[in-house]
Structure formats: structure tokens, C-alpha cells
Amino acid sequence: RKEVEQDPGPFNVPEGATVAFNCTYSNSASQSFFWYRQDCRKEPKLLMSVYSSGNEDGRFTAQLNRASQYISLLIRDSKLSDSATYLCVVIRYNFNKFYFGSGTKLNVKP
Amino acid sequence: GAVVSQHPSWVICKSGTSVKIECRSLDFQATTMFWYRQFPKQSLMLMATSNEGSKATYEQGVEKDKFLINHASLTLSTLTVTSAHPEDSSFYICSARTGLGAYEQYFGPGTRLTVT
Secondary structure, eight states: OOSEEEOOOOEEEETTOOEEEEEEESOTTOOEEEEEEEOTTSOEEEEEEOOTTOEEETTEEEEEETTTTEEEEEEOSOOGGGOEEEEEEEEETTTTEEEEOOOEEEEEEO | OOOEEEEOSEEEEOTTOOEEEEEEESSSOOSEEEEEEEOTTSOOEEEEEEETTSOOEEOTTOOTTTEEEEEEETTEEEEEEOSOOGGGOEEEEEEEESSTTOOOEEEOOOEEEEEO
16 A cells, blocks of 8 residues: 555646645654645645644645544635645655655646 | 755666766755655655765665665765666656754755666
């Protein structure tokens, strides 16, 4: 079983829509969780951290559910510039083990 | 701050040759650097963790004699793909942490390797 699983999409949404992605992880010992954004043929860049209490940054909200072992990312009022692949990342062992999901592709259309 | 560079960004080589990829932390010292490989439409797969001045720790299934990693200084790690084969064609990305207590990894722009 994969460490981290994501729906690959693509999610095709119109501008202004609200879209949500989920990501499940298999190891309950996982310690830290993040969402990264990766544009085509570019390196991943940190989008936001994920906490049990929820984390909001502008139009982006991330949530962690340890009991069900999943994390989520909600994007409100989608912009064209939000089009990218969103990777969830699960970390163990003092931040030396990063496990990436395969990514969920988002296409925001005018 | 926290910029990581990679060189080259793109390389084509013939089967059987070796290719060296450099990863540099430009404005910080990186005690730990990581090497990832990403095939199209797949996730990043950690290949090895590189600590300055010591041998790299390879993930299961990664051949250490084929993927040679050297972390000679706090700002430079190199990955050499030896005797490259077409199946080694991939996007290789390095990342670096700014310190032992830092969770964030800063990624280099990646190197696209094509082996013909």
C-alpha cells in the first residue's frame, strides 16, 4: 500500500469555484503534513502546513483528520493562476522522511 | 532567501555514459540534502539523503553504485548517474534543509535527464 494516496484528477473547475482535494496516508506514526504546489516541469513549492486545528491562508484552508488519516485542501474563489498539481506530503522521523502523494491536477478555466 | 540551484537543468546523454548533477544551496548552509526522482505523472520518490561529510543514506531499491552521491561541503551535493540507461531518463530534483530543526525542504529547479 502506498504511503500517501491522492486522487490524480484532473479537477476542471470554472473561475470562482470552490474545490477540495483529499489525501490519505497509511502510517499512523506520520508526524507532519504539508501541501505543496508543483507547476508543470517545475520544482514543488510549499503551499501550507496542515494542523489538526485547521490552517487557513487567504483562499486556502487545510485540515488534518488523524483518526481517519487524511488531510484536505480547500480552495475558494479559484483563480486561473491556481492551475497546478497539488501534492500532499507526509513526514516522519525528524523531518528526514518526506513522502509525496502523486498529486492532484487542478485546471481552472475562464 | 533559501535558494537552491541545480546544474545542468537539462541534459541528454548516450547510453553507457555517466552524468553528474550539481545541487547548491546559494544563501544558506545545508547540512542535509535530498535527492528525488520523478517520472511523468508520478510522485517524487526519495532516492537518498545526503549529509555533509558522510556517506549518503539510500532508499530501498536505489542502487548506490549506480547513483553516486557526494556531499563534500555544506553548500554542494552532487549526484552522478553512472552507466546511464534509457530507463534512467527522469526528472531529478534535489532539496535542502536549512537546519536540523527545520522541517521545510527547499527544492532546486530540477534536472531533466534524457538517455538515448
